[in-house]
Amino acid sequence: MDNSIATRSRIKFWFLFFLLFVFWYLLVYRVDWFPLSTSRHQVNSAVSLGSDSINETNLHGEDVSVIPHANDVIKHDEKSVYNISSADNDTIEDLEGLQKELEPLLQPQDDERNLGKGLDRKEVDFCKGRYVYVHDLPSRFNDDLLKQCKSLNKWSDMCHYFENDGLGSRLGNPQRLFLGSGWFETHQFSLEVIFHNRIKQYECLTNDSSKAAAIFVPYYSGLDIARFLWDQYNVSVKDSDSRDLVKWLRGKPEWSVMGGKDHFLVAGRITWDFRRAFDEDSGWGNKLMFLPESQNMTMLTIESSPWHRNDFAIPYPTYFHPSNDNEVIQWQNKMRRQKRHALFCFAGAPRPNMEDSIRSEIMEQCNALRRKCRLLECKNDKNKCMKPVHVMKLFQNSIFCLQPSGDSFTRRSTFDSILAGCIPVFFSPGSAYVQYLWHLPKDYTTYSVLIPEDDVKQKKSNIDKILSQIPAKNISAMREEVIKLIPKVIYNDPRSRLKKFQDAFDLTIKGVIDRVETLRKEVREGRNSSTDFDEESSWKYYTFGKTGVHEWDNFFRRTDRY
């Protein structure tokens, strides 16, 4: 009798102890819903409780926190369970049962950074479902193009843009505008090279294509077509490499598994350079995106077509390519502290030949305001506008950055402005909201402002008035959101790996793998989602999951430009 009471109270004691432990554990490790500063504070104060794992975590630097090290966590709870269960046999069952129930809570967050390493103990393959196979293409499709860097572009020698694994030459830190390292003179069309070098370091590569969740095709399609965009080249020259590429792919055993639906490639120029509408030599670009094989592949590009289902937009590369977490945090904090003297700014050139363009209207409104709006005109002073120093200085000094469409919907400038903590102002949802679905928040009002371009053109909208009326509270909230987006829209230095942040590459791989998984399921079930929606409504289907009438429809009426 006494004995059983004693046992029971012991059980209760250990049970309570365990609950307290779980509570403490959640407090310390599951704090990622707090802002960074709070969680850091929590971890630091927890150190005084004394624990190996905290000690170890803390060794990684002061900025432990948002994502726990999976390694530490596992070690930690194995130990405590062992310690507790060795006390009493009766309690073992209870505690084991309890632990099983709590397991989902105790599991570390899906930390991509740590999944590849160190968890073999549990004999779980954390790369499972994440393996990527990279096709070993003949060098004419990639490396040989880099060797032609002097002649790739009609106007300029591209060679220095390919230094540092495609990041470009180092910028240093002129006027202390940047950081001591991590800044490069990156070309806006270098993504193919950066992405390829980055994927070479991906933690879940495989040489066994049957294990692969997705298959990467490292073809430098943008560098290929850039050679033939200007001057007179006939269509067979323009299309030659893309046609040879898909022929090569189709000849590989990997293609037949899903008809190429698990393949993806990166086209580092806008989609319109690969969608020549007619087969005359005067037609712009090549037909890469229209080839039958390309209908099955996932084509990643810096600007996708709202009216086609096979391309998906991912961020333009910016000038910042950090090689550790600390550089990201340092930069975010710098942008938080930044004094901003202009309400808004615009860097760009007018488009006098484009009837639809609102750029001259924007420039007029800006010029009329003097100091409230700053203008960096690219027309006469091309050099200045191309220099990262001038652009970044302007954006860092402004609260809002205007991002009107140019020759096409999107601009690299959008990502430069996010990088500078400058809230982007869009004039069409085509400039970002229906584009970067894997990288930007669904609720665009949290990080940006939309002023419909028709209103500007018809002089119904006064940009200054609209922006001036936004309360200071909203501005700070939006800016914080923009600053939080920085790690998600930049590409880390391919030669190193960040521990804590998922960058644009990581989010892209995740997006591709999810998509291929969906397609694989469809193939298995004999379905065809291509029939679910009219291709013309792709933008709506991909953004909202449905295709009914939408208030944005008038932004996506086809013009003779497309």
Ligand SMILES: *[C@@H]1O[C@H](CO)[C@@H](O)[C@H](O)[C@H]1NC(C)=O
């Ligand atoms: C915690 O780390 C410090 C050095 O960082 C070390 O001196 C100390 O022994 C560690 N404590 C434990 C409990 O491991």
Ligand SMILES: *[C@@H]1O[C@H](CO)[C@@H](O)[C@H](O)[C@H]1NC(C)=O
């Ligand atoms: C129990 O935990 C204590 C401190 O956490 C440790 O020193 C001890 O070795 C553990 N006992 C066992 C059996 O693991």
Ligand SMILES: *[C@@H]1O[C@H](CO)[C@@H](O)[C@H](O)[C@H]1NC(C)=O
């Ligand atoms: C505790 O349980 C183990 C097996 O789980 C058993 O071998 C051992 O005899 C038990 N000890 C006591 C004191 O009941």
Ligand SMILES: *[C@@H]1O[C@H](CO)[C@@H](O)[C@H](O)[C@H]1NC(C)=O
């Ligand atoms: C794949 O094979 C190549 C060449 O044999 C080798 O260098 C590379 O390390 C292998 N990669 C993996 C992930 O096994």
Ligand SMILES: *[C@@H]1O[C@H](CO)[C@@H](O)[C@H](O)[C@H]1NC(C)=O
């Ligand atoms: C296209 O141009 C290439 C090189 O200028 C030439 O060799 C080829 O015959 C041309 N093809 C056609 C169909 O005109």
Ligand SMILES: *[C@@H]1O[C@H](CO)[C@@H](O)[C@H](O)[C@H]1NC(C)=O
């Ligand atoms: C595209 O995939 C389907 C099946 O998934 C296949 O029947 C078709 O042949 C593929 N297209 C090409 C060009 O390989």
Ligand SMILES: *[C@@H]1O[C@H](CO)[C@@H](O)[C@H](O)[C@H]1NC(C)=O
């Ligand atoms: C400011 O933010 C509040 C919510 O935080 C929102 O309801 C309001 O519409 C915003 N005002 C403007 C002008 O954006």
Ligand SMILES: *[C@@H]1O[C@H](CO)[C@@H](O)[C@H](O)[C@H]1NC(C)=O
């Ligand atoms: C899926 O449907 C589209 C549109 O109807 C069609 O073009 C394509 O060939 C179909 N694919 C398969 C594998 O049935």
